[in-house]
Amino acid sequence: MSGTLVAQGYLCRAEEVAEGAARGFALTGRRHKVIVLRKGGRLYGWLDACPHYDGGTPMAWKSDAYLNGAGTHLACHSHGAxxxxxxxxxxxxxxxxxxxxxxxxHVTTAGEVFAAI
Ligand code: FES
Known part of the structure; x- marks a missing residue:
């Protein structure tokens, strides 16, 4: 699974994701959460779906546990990717x-983060 997913829906407020952190947010009607990550002051969105297995396995071993121990990479805790x-x-x-x-x-001027249309 790779490429760009285009979806829409409210995820969170920008300040809910601290620098160097990643959090997962569910979108109504969608199988996978969206991971919102902040790095270098910029927000990134990733589907919470590891490409290794079963069309996209959820990656965190507990709520919002998306990073490796050193906090340098997103990690899938199923098989260690x-x-x-x-x-x-x-x-x-x-x-x-x-x-x-x-x-x-898409981040609005009010600081609301949406999966972009
Ligand atoms: S399912 Fe992610 S590494 Fe295997």
Whole structure:
């Protein structure tokens, strides 16, 4: 699974995702959560669906536990894949070279984060 997902829906307020952190937000009617991650002051959106297995396995082992121990990569806790935070490319693990699905984000002037139309 790779590419860009275009969806719409409210996810969170921008300040709910701290620098270097990642949080998951559900969208009504969708199987997978959207991971919102902040790195270098910029927000990134990724589908919470590891490309390694079963059409997209949820990656966190508990709520919002999306990063590896060092906080340097998104991590899938099923089989240990690591993904670059800003490109979504798998850099370690069984799906090496595959990538997470990007979710385009739209942040309103009021600081509300939506999965973009
Ligand atoms: S399901 Fe993610 S590494 Fe296997």
């Amino acid at each position: 690591h993904f670059d935070m800003t490109t979504g490319v798998c850099t370690l693990g069984p799906c090496l070279g595959q990538a997470l699905t990007r979710v385009e984000l």
